[in-house]
Amino acid sequence: MHFHILVFILFTFIFTYLLFKLFLHPKEKSINNKKAPGPAKLPIIGNLHLLGTLPHRSLHSLSIKYGPIMSLQLGQVPTIIVSSSKAAELFLKTHDIVFASRPKIQASKLISYDSKGLAFSEYGPYWRSVRKLCTLKLLSPSKVEMFGPIRKEELGVLVKSLEKASMVGEVVNVSEVVGNLIEEIMCKIILGRSKYEQFDLKKLIQEALALIGSFNMADYVPWLGAFDLQGLTRACKRVSKSLDEVLEVIITEHEQATKIDKTHREDFVNILLSIMHQPIEFENEHNLIIDRTNIKAILLDMIVAGIDTSSTVIEWALSELIRHPRVMKNLQDEITNEVGNKRMVEENDLNKLNYLDMVVNETLRLYPVGPLLIPRECRESRTIDGYFIKKKTRVMINAWAIGRDLNVWSENADEFYPERFIDKKMNYQGQEFDSIPFGSGRRRCPGIQLGLVTVKLVIAQLVHCFNWKLPYNMSPSNLNMEEKFGLTMPRAQHLYAIPSYRLAGDAKHE
């Protein structure tokens, strides 16, 4: 019985699709507008089969054939892939407002309260208000500085445990300890604490990250979504229910603590609760009164966007430093010259460490954690560089390809060579397009400052306090550097290394 219904539905869709192709397509063509070049597509799936397991690499190869503005059909979604810095500037600066929206994806609808957070909400008064709120109240320079003691404390704990490991020559899973460190830091900043006996917050966050990053057929061939063939709809609903329960507990706990003690520590939950039920913005008579659902959606976005990003950058930087002893030595020398060898690095040392900046810029160029940024959606039909782009077209910016463009970065573009940034200062505020690890334009990352200070401090500390060598006498040049594709782009294999403590015996490290 069910089988017959399924066959009937499939035939109905295929029939509708063919009708659409026969009668609508010629009409489209008759409009004299040039489409960006792209590969031939298959019925129903379009070009989905060309993405492969590492879409940023497959799309880069295709762009060499079809050009920096390439047209694809992903299932039923017309898509433009942007693969050069010049083209990115057109989409993210010249015509930024046209491409400042996000497509609705199923995972964000189900997990992130119908996209009521920041990262996946469509462009408009709601997004503008929430963005302003997050930039001013949560991620401003003064707030980033205010959370400095949390970074210092957590990093101190890690250094102590690594010092113990170094005494016995233990092999450390660097990817795991860095991941845990960033999770601890971000959960304390966002939620006030990271450990809860009642539930496994870390596991839930990992599940949510995996679901938001997964490739869901429902987003590309919506009529297939009804069948939930990948089981992702069910998984999203289950994780969303558990996360909601957890957020309710955390918020209620904060509300009760505030009633008892007015001098509570500031974290994102408390900051947001202090403005609950208040209008946060008046714009063309749009008056957003922030409620509990808005707060939960914003908190979730901060957790999802804030944790994996920073830890992935640190993991890649340490891998490249271990692979390049010359660069590692230059960096350690710079830090020792500024800080000495009797104390740990402090946050206010960071602005004197120019070589560290270059190492971080080079890591972000080669390993942008969001290789295709977060997809954009075209808000109105527009002709860009002679190519007609229809309203609702999805736009993906291949930041990975842009950072490795031979025309911009010369023939050694694939090499880790921080010195290329000696005369090229990067501030990621939307002026440069040769490397765009934080995106650009209105939707660029609002957590740049928090991300950069965390990444720089952790890298500086770990190479200042320790020398690192690969286990089992592995040669640095043999370290596997393959990546995995997802919401972020981490190493395919965890990084393992042996630390040896290098500060003076009486050095202070708290």
Ligand code: HEM
């Ligand atoms: C080194 C660390 C980080 C990197 C490399 C990074 C990268 C990115 C990228 C590529 C985007 C998409 C931009 C676009 O579409 O143009 C983004 C968006 C975003 N990031 Fe970050 N990010 C980092 C850290 C953070 C942190 C620490 C937070 C907050 C706790 C954060 C919050 C967000 C949010 C909320 C968005 C969505 C913005 C919007 O759509 O308006 N990020 N980030």
